[in-house]
Amino acid sequence: MADARTREHTDLSRDEQGDRQGGGYHEVAVDLMSALLGGDPAWMILNLANAGVIPTLPDDAVIEVSARVDAHGARPAGAHARLSxxxxxxxxxxxxxxxxxxxxxxxxxxxxxxxxxxxxxxxxxxxxxxxxxxxxxxxxxxxxxxxx
Incomplete structure (x- = not known):
């Protein structure tokens, strides 16, 4: 989740920082919906179907991966590096x-x-x-x- 955050939180009080750092899923959800509804495309870390990203795993296995999100949906950034x-x-x-x-x-x-x-x-x-x-x-x- 920390990788998905793009806003600086230094101007928030300590309590507000704790609330925002404690999850941030609402921000990710809003960014995701905005991109899907035709707003600015976004790069996000999402849980998506593998769909061949990691060849050894079934296509329907859920993986956490960097993805491009736009009005056409969320797609993994590309083939994953070969795993050891x-x-x-x-x-x-x-x-x-x-x-x-x-x-x-x-x-x-x-x-x-x-x-x-x-x-x-x-x-x-x-x-x-x-x-x-x-x-x-x-x-x-x-x-x-x-x-x-």
């Missing part, structure tokens, strides 16, 4: 985790939910994945109704 094997492993591992989490949410599957945690590169453990899910189920009782 370590980067590629990390990206595909996180995407696999995300896909499992999405499927868990769609189906209400506890098994897929703990597997999503277990797949994450910072976890990499079925036991820890199960423990993390159980912790969330305790902290967020509404999740127990969603996950069978």
């Amino acid at each position: 094997l370590a980067q590629l492993g990390l990206v595909t591992s996180v995407k696999a985790c995300e896909r499992l989490a999405i499927e868990a949410a769609r189906t209400g599957s506890r098994e897929l939910a703990w597997r999503a945690f277990a797949e994450h590169p910072l976890v990499r453990s079925p036991d820890l994945g199960r423990a993390l899910l159980e912790g969330y189920l305790v902290a967020e009782p509404a999740l127990r109704e969603v996950l069978a």
